[in-house]
Amino acid sequence: MDSEILLGDEAVARGAIDAGISAAYAYPGTPSTEIFESLQTYVKQQKLDVKGLWSTNEKVALEEAIGVSYCGKRSLVAMKHVGLNVAADPFMNVAVSGAWGGLVLAVADDPSMHSSQNEQDSRYFADFAQVPCFEPADQQEAYAMTLDAFALSEKLRVPVVLRLVTRLAHSRALVALGERSAQKPLRYVDDAGLYTLIPSNARRAYAGLVGKQAALADYAEQHASNALTIRGEQLPGLIVSGVAWNYLREALGPRLEDFNVLRVSVYPLPVKKVRALLDASSDVTFIEEGYPFIERFVSALGLLREKPLKGKLTGDVPRMGELSPDVVRRVFGLKVAPTLTIEGLDGVLAARPPRLCDACPHGDSYNLINEVLKELTPGMRVMGDIGCYALGYYRPYQAIHSCLCMGSSIGMALGAAHAGVSPSLCVIGDGTFTHSGMTALVDAVHEDLPVKVFILDNSIVAMTGGQPVSVSDEQVVDLVAGLGVKREHIRVVSPLPQKHAENLAVVREELAHPGLSVIVARRACVRYAKEIKEHKRERDAAHHHDGGCQDCTGSCR
Amino acid sequence: MNFDLVLCGVGGQGVLSTAYVVDHAAVEAGLHFKQPEVHGMAQRGGAVSAQVRLSDGPVSSDLISDGAAGAILSVEPMEGLRYLKQLRPDGWLVTDVTPLKNITEYPDLERLFHVLFSVPHVIAVDATKLAAKAGAMKAQNMVVLGAAARFLPVPLALLERHITALFQPKGERVVTANLKAFRMGVAASAFGAALVARGVPRPLVARALARLDFQPVEVDELVVKAWADRLAGVDGAAVAQRVFASRELLPVDVLTANTLN
Numbered sequence A: 001m002d003s004e005i006l007l008g009d010e011a012v013a014r015g016a017i018d019a020g021i022s023a024a025y026a027y028p029g030t031p032s033t034e035i036f037e038s039l040q041t042y043v044k045q046q047k048l049d050v051k052g053l054w055s056t057n058e059k060v061a062l063e064e065a066i067g068v069s070y071c072g073k074r075s076l077v078a079m080k081h082v083g084l085n086v087a088a089d090p091f092m093n094v095a096v097s098g099a100w101g102g103l104v105l106a107v108a109d110d111p112s113m114h115s116s117q118n119e120q121d122s123r124y125f126a127d128f129a130q131v132p133c134f135e136p137a138d139q140q141e142a143y144a145m146t147l148d149a150f151a152l153s154e155k156l157r158v159p160v161v162l163r164l165v166t167r168l169a170h171s172r173a174l175v176a177l178g179e180r181s182a183q184k185p186l187r188y189v190d191d192a193g194l195y196t197l198i199p200s201n202a203r204r205a206y207a208g209l210v211g212k213q214a215a216l217a218d219y220a221e222q223h224a225s226n227a228l229t230i231r232g233e234q235l236p237g238l239i240v241s242g243v244a245w246n247y248l249r250e251a252l253g254p255r256l257e258d259f260n261v262l263r264v265s266v267y268p269l270p271v272k273k274v275r276a277l278l279d280a281s282s283d284v285t286f287i288e289e290g291y292p293f294i295e296r297f298v299s300a301l302g303l304l305r306e307k308p309l310k311g312k313l314t315g316d317v318p319r320m321g322e323l324s325p326d327v328v329r330r331v332f333g334l335k336v337a338p339t340l341t342i343e344g345l346d347g348v349l350a351a352r353p354p355r356l357c358d359a360c361p362h363g364d365s366y367n368l369i370n371e372v373l374k375e376l377t378p379g380m381r382v383m384g385d386i387g388c389y390a391l392g393y394y395r396p397y398q399a400i401h402s403c404l405c406m407g408s409s410i411g412m413a414l415g416a417a418h419a420g421v422s423p424s425l426c427v428i429g430d431g432t433f434t435h436s437g438m439t440a441l442v443d444a445v446h447e448d449l450p451v452k453v454f455i456l457d458n459s460i461v462a463m464t465g466g467q468p469v470s471v472s473d474e475q476v477v478d479l480v481a482g483l484g485v486k487r488e489h490i491r492v493v494s495p496l497p498q499k500h501a502e503n504l505a506v507v508r509e510e511l512a513h514p515g516l517s518v519i520v521a522r523r524a525c526v527r528y529a530k531e532i533k534e535h536k537r538e539r540d541a542a543h544h545h546d547g548g549c550q551d552c553t554g555s556c557r
Numbered sequence B: 001m002n003f004d005l006v007l008c009g010v011g012g013q014g015v016l017s018t019a020y021v022v023d024h025a026a027v028e029a030g031l032h033f034k035q036p037e038v039h040g041m042a043q044r045g046g047a048v049s050a051q052v053r054l055s056d057g058p059v060s061s062d063l064i065s066d067g068a069a070g071a072i073l074s075v076e077p078m079e080g081l082r083y084l085k086q087l088r089p090d091g092w093l094v095t096d097v098t099p100l101k102n103i104t105e106y107p108d109l110e111r112l113f114h115v116l117f118s119v120p121h122v123i124a125v126d127a128t129k130l131a132a133k134a135g136a137m138k139a140q141n142m143v144v145l146g147a148a149a150r151f152l153p154v155p156l157a158l159l160e161r162h163i164t165a166l167f168q169p170k171g172e173r174v175v176t177a178n179l180k181a182f183r184m185g186v187a188a189s190a191f192g193a194a195l196v197a198r199g200v201p202r203p204l205v206a207r208a209l210a211r212l213d214f215q216p217v218e219v220d221e222l223v224v225k226a227w228a229d230r231l232a233g234v235d236g237a238a239v240a241q242r243v244f245a246s247r248e249l250l251p252v253d254v255l256t257a258n259t260l261n
């Protein structure tokens, strides 16, 4: 058996390949990005026939994966936790329709919000959709559970969620790899009603999903990694899940022998084992990474008083932020190790926040925006969005005043216009625009209020490490025009210091226009110049060279 | 045996390459390991860190505890101090002394170095300048790894083998420069240990080491003795201060060559 050093993310990718996937789709987002990144590299290296792409957003990625599944083949889709919000509609519904070829969603949560807006816990989503969820504790389990997840998905015809957290996704260890299964053949379902969720069919399908619950409960109850260890009657009990298991072992060491322990890695919750643990134990403490998910169920929100229960809801475990061995030690009143105290240390530690690269085009765009802001009503607000350009919140720019979720800036600017702001400004990256900004622009076209959209077109999805954008250069302009923005109010500027005055004149003209304007600030990201070239080359190569295309540099012209 | 390690620096300084070398060397040495890393927005000059947990048995937690690290390897002096809470009180801080000032509020250097040299076990080398001399500006991480190598539960030869493997795709010249940088670090560290063994107070050793130019070979016994005599002497503190005040790296044989008065 081969062993390789792999990140948790990479272990999932390799598990999926060894499960015989035919395709994988993803939208980048920390800490999930390396799943598809490494999968793509591996597929290329090994010349495997696994299709897929960086999709335009998570919803599309999941829909693509569902397409593969409905045709009987296995597919993986990867995203960060907030990505599942974007994909929630197909997700909730494919739970009802069911999968055909194995369908696994690898979703990476980010407790402590290292690079996210929130700490949402994807176990809730799986529960909401009534589908199973695997929560591996380490890299080896990440690999093995990916294989399990595909097998289960196919056996019970349900999509399966594989929940990762930052510390597993971004941690390396040696992983023993197994055999690779062959891909599945194309096989259609000869009952179209199964996947056509018009109400009459949907009721039947939903009954199917409800009907699967007993089998799913049984599966979770039997799974070896939902391990119950009763060491004695009326010993204190522990329910521990996912990576929290590692911290618990580290923190308690041999003291773990003094507890009854239920380890949970596969959901739905193995309720019979939970019952057995409750019966055998004097009290129960919950150690779980993320929200108090298991604790809420078992404690019935604190209403259950038959045994003392301790966890995040009761304040015995910190409610926010990730766990660590030290956090767990404190929960059990154990000593933490002494540390050095060096006089004056705090005085010489300055934060080193991320900042825009030198010569980043976004900096010049913000200089432009700040200059015109001075000419507008004092206290003017600019709706921002997510990407490198969110760093415009910081000094020296301080040019944006919101950042909620991807694609939200245009809708919020339209709302602000309705609230009476005029002109109403917003900035959005090219990647974020195609991810989920376009639909809001259609609304803005409809209203034609003085909304001024700055599309910061740097030819790449930079923030997450340089993934390709869905459209670039003139395509952006065509897309905006296609959505209904008048060509004369789509202005392209090149954000460069030497063009500042020229650009300023353009922006002023558009601010004077009483309707919707889109200003495309087009200049390539300086950090990912090499990747941008590479993506262009790949796009051209992927073209169908039939001689008819206008903008292709390929052999057809 | 358990040995926890913190690796840190700023985006682009090769922190994750160091992790690669240690991981692979550890596996080959038959050790178990886990290695988490934080590289959220590294490309834009933010702080980057990784941890390596080495053990002869299975490792449970990916994260290390406070006060547990046997060594911190830092490619930037302030970044090294940032993780001090994770260091064991008898652990080593091994760092480059060249500050990377990509922020406006970078602390006053005199205060920074005062704090740095009050860490009980510190090895500070000018990895940036040594790397340049070795022939690869970016090899400062390898100088630091070399300077820390004697604390790691992994044989030197394995570290060198995986440095070679890591840089092989970039060509022979890059491999040679990185190995040279690594060996300069090894020499610096051994020199420091030899001075301490001869009774020179640690803070003086640390200051002197930070401004010396090392070759990728062990420092001559006579040179060690000359430095030990000088630094352990009555004006030792003044000498260390003077060496540290130098703007350029001084050749390590500067004493025997009698150019330092």
Ligand SMILES: Cc1ncc(C[n+]2csc(CCOP(=O)(O)OP(=O)(O)O)c2C)c(N)n1
Residues within 6 Å of the ligand: A027, A028, A029, A030, A080, A082, A083, A086, A386, A387, A388, A389, A405, A406, A428, A429, A430, A431, A432, A433, A458, A460, A461, A462, A463, A464
């Ligand atoms: C729903 C969701 N998916 C993914 C992410 C992760 N993410 C943050 S910014 C970003 C892309 C930004 O790209 P772009 O708009 O082109 O801006 P740039 O970073 O290139 O300036 C992504 C994918 C997220 N925050 N939310």
Ligand code: SF4
Residues within 6 Å of the ligand: A355, A356, A357, A359, A360, A361, A362, A388, A458, A462, A463, A525, A526, A527, A528, B043, B044
């Ligand atoms: S990576 Fe690109 S877009 Fe992001 S800050 Fe650097 S130059 Fe700007």
